[in-house]
Amino acid sequence: MDHTYQRPLQLPAGYSVLSAEEMTYTEGGAFSINITPQQVMAFGINVTVNLLGLMGRYAFQGAVSGMQNALNDGLSVGDAIGHYWGKLNTWSKVATIGMAGLGGYYAYCQARSIYLSIKNLVDAFKNTYNEIQAKKKAEQEAAEQQNCLPTLVALC
Template sequence: MDHTYQRPLQLPACCSVLSAEEMTYTEGGALSINITPEQVMAFGINATVNLLGMMGRYAFQAAVSGMQNALNDGLGVGDAIGHYWGKLNTWSKVATIGLAGLGGYYAYAQARSIYLSLKGFVTELKDAVDQYKADKQAAQEADQQNCLPTLVALC
């Protein structure tokens, strides 16, 4: 396109000149959100797990800090536990018991997962060894069957 000015056209730094061969989009660019129910469920599960993890870490850190303070003040372990437990209100005690239960269940789930993984590995390894032995036995029997006509012909 021709312009009648004597000097070159100067554009602001945020603009760029496009040649006629370059493609430009005249429609679109709007924000499009396609969220599936599976994504919503995964988000909810992740948010819940992260919230419980954060609460558990806070409760654990508070318990450890309280125990350390009690032990530093000269109390024995049993007295420190009693002192810490006595300082908690009812909801804190409920939350402590609940989070301890969740922590125990988490440890159980992890131990069970490790056990099942090892059991599956050992089972697969045993099946592979049994298959190898069966293949080796079949190969030996096939070799013996191949040798039998030769022995008969020699007689």
């Protein structure tokens, strides 16, 4: 009787031979999720930023459409703002103030970023100019020393 272990092993035509080291890195088709805390934090930040952006756009659209409706009804700008503010409930007023604060902070951050970018650019130009001036001065002093050298030799 022929036993299967006595015959040579028959493999399919498209097989790959893996060493023992390579076998340790295969997962054998198992489902695994490798999520790092940094990825969870990045996801949470993205969700928060997108949610705040969505709420801000919705609040801004609501305010603009409410103001347009009030102005179309013949109210002045001040009366339209008062009418719109009067229609808001307490939480809407809190959200409006909060979103206005976030908008103000965003404008401050953008203005500061622009200021720092311009300041860094001006500083870079100043530093480059000063380096060029220092290099010219050093070259000029070196040339003067070379010109003085023959005079000193002649005096000796």
